[in-house]
Amino acid sequence: MPSARECVCCCEVSKIDDVKNEHTDTACITDNPGFHPLCLDTHVLKVAYYQYRQQYGEHPYHGNERNRYTEYRQFLRWCWQFLGKEVRVVIPSCVLFFLLLLSLIYIFSLKSDFLKKKPKKKKNNEAPF
Numbered sequence: 001m002p003s004a005r006e007c008v009c010c011c012e013v014s015k016i017d018d019v020k021n022e023h024t025d026t027a028c029i030t031d032n033p034g035f036h037p038l039c040l041d042t043h044v045l046k047v048a049y050y051q052y053r054q055q056y057g058e059h060p061y062h063g064n065e066r067n068r069y070t071e072y073r074q075f076l077r078w079c080w081q082f083l084g085k086e087v088r089v090v091i092p093s094c095v096l097f098f099l100l101l102l103s104l105i106y107i108f109s110l111k112s113d114f115l116k117k118k119p120k121k122k123k124n125n126e127a128p129f
């Protein structure tokens with residue numbers, strides 16, 4: 001269970017709010033057009049991890065945990081540009097929720113064909129619902 005300190009909205013953190021407000025129609029940082037390509041694109045994350053590995057060596061986690069760690073790092077880099085080694089910040093709950101949800105959807109899609117199934121084609125005389 002997150003503490004009150006850990007449960008923050010992206011609007012409450014000035015660094016994130018500044019990035020979010022680069023686009024006026026963005027209510028949440030996850031709606032910003034930069035969020036998906038920077039924090040979710042697998043190619044971008046792969047290259048970001050290469051940079052991490054070159055600087056710090058192999059990360060102890062693998063698979064989804066390492067991917068999620070890289071997503072967090074990308075998000076922090078995007079909003080803060082640079083954090084010192086001992087500087088810790090709280091990632092907003094909306095970002096954590098979004099990344100966790102996508103991770104779960106990805107895992108679920110790998111383990112079943114649930115998301116790969118195409119909807120049945122409706123016949124012309126059927127109601128749309």
Ligand SMILES: [Zn+2]
Pocket residue numbers: 009010011027028029030092094095
């Ligand atoms: Zn938000």
